[in-house]
Amino acid sequence: MKIALLNDTHCGTRNSSDIFLDNAEKFYNDVFFPCLLERGISHIVHLGDYYDNRKFINFRALNRNRNHFLKPLREYGMTMDIICGNHDTYYKNTNELNSLKELLGHYMNEVNILHEPTVMDYDGFKLGLVPWISAENEKQSLDFIANAKCDWLGGHFDIEGYEMMKGRKCEHGISPDIFKRFEKVLSGHFHTKSMQGNIEYLGSQLEFFWNDAHDDKYFHILDTETRTMEAIHNPHTLYHKITYDDRNTDYMQYDLSQIENKFVKIVVINKADTFIFDKFVDRIQNKSILELKIAENFNEFVGENVEDSEISVEDTSTLLYTYIDAVETDLDKDRIKSHMSDLMLEAQTLEIA
Numbered sequence: 019m020k021i022a023l024l025n026d027t028h029c030g031t032r033n034s035s036d037i038f039l040d041n042a043e044k045f046y047n048d049v050f051f052p053c054l055l056e057r058g059i060s061h062i063v064h065l066g067d068y069y070d071n072r073k074f075i076n077f078r079a080l081n082r083n084r085n086h087f088l089k090p091l092r093e094y095g096m097t098m099d100i101i102c103g104n105h106d107t108y109y110k111n112t113n114e115l116n117s118l119k120e121l122l123g124h125y126m127n128e129v130n131i132l133h134e135p136t137v138m139d140y141d142g143f144k145l146g147l148v149p150w151i152s153a154e155n156e157k158q159s160l161d162f163i164a165n166a167k168c169d170w171l172g173g174h175f176d177i178e179g180y181e182m183m184k185g186r187k188c189e190h191g192i193s194p195d196i197f198k199r200f201e202k203v204l205s206g207h208f209h210t211k212s213m214q215g216n217i218e219y220l221g222s223q224l225e226f227f228w229n230d231a232h233d234d235k236y237f238h239i240l241d242t243e244t245r246t247m248e249a250i251h252n253p254h255t256l257y258h259k260i261t262y263d264d265r266n267t268d269y270m271q272y273d274l275s276q277i278e279n280k281f282v283k284i285v286v287i288n289k290a291d292t293f294i295f296d297k298f299v300d301r302i303q304n305k306s307i308l309e310l311k312i313a314e315n316f317n318e319f320v321g322e323n324v325e326d327s328e329i330s331v332e333d334t335s336t337l338l339y340t341y342i343d344a345v346e347t348d349l350d351k352d353r354i355k356s357h358m359s360d361l362m363l364e365a366q367t368l369e370i371a
């Protein structure tokens with residue numbers, strides 16, 4: 019049989035902004051369900067972070083998600099097995115109170131919520147599924163990972179050494195060694211797609227933040243007979259970054275057909291001719307776009323004990339991390355980075371989009 023894999027769909031992301039709900043709807047309507055119907059796939063495994071906010075849900079996001087995901091799921095006679103991601107649980111130390119249980123309860127025939135590590139049998143193919151590991155279920159989860167009778171494993175894992183976002187590796191978390199015995203491990207959690215050894219992060223299906231820009235998104239189909247995975251590209255994007263360098267590009271002729279209805283950011287590397295730059299910005303502003311951000315040099319924020327040539331304005335997290343790297347201090351830079359990234363996530367959740 020073939021199974022469609024979803025993960026990190028984050029219903030209600032960015033304060034339940036319609037932009038992101040529209041984008042999710044486009045993915046389900048134009049990409050996901052048509053592909054499943056065409057291929058006769060009727061079962062989905064969701065690897066966690068179905069909802070975005072650990073504590074609240076916006077009724078409009080709930081309503082729209084029901085209409086563009088749960089309703090077609092029921093109408094097409096499809097079913098889904100799902101585990102908790104860290105965003106689906108109310109408390110950090112236990113999964114006991116979680117949004118899946120509270121909100122997907124009306125879909126008992128279609129949606130099977132797995133609250134404990136479980137080996138699923140899909141036509142003889144054994145897939146172990148592990149909900150988000152918190153303090154409360156850590157021992158049980160690790161025992162399962164060590165002993166469960168399955169060659170494939172799916173989860174929402176925080177694994178050391180894997181990319182959290184493109185180009186940035188996770189420096190804490192579970193050791194990949196405990197997964198060595200598996201033929202293949204599939205995980206949600208990090209939103210960029212990456213693979214090292216037998217562990218594959220599937221990456222989210224949708225773009226949510228600037229670090230998703232130009233990072234191709236996919237959902238996956240698992241063929242339990244051939245034991246292979248296929249990635250199906252989602253062409254719908256929201257973020258478009260332009261690296262501006264007028265030493266090697268003619269911006270009067272620059273093709274702007276890709277930026278309609280997108281968040282647009284110009285990262286200025288070199289701007290010798292301000293007239294051409296202003297013209298270029300005008301042309302962009304005359305398009306129907308969601309927002310324009312211009313990232314220029316960083317001089318005004320650079321103090322005397324910071325080496326500014328090392329700071330990158332690519333995106334906010336890179337900016338923060340490279341800034342911290344460039345500061346001369348004896349403090350633990352990894353701890354500062356981890357605090358800054360928590361703060362940034364919190365701020366992004368509060369942002370009114």
Ligand SMILES: [Mn+2]
Pocket residue numbers: 026028067103105207208
């Ligand atoms: Mn996630």
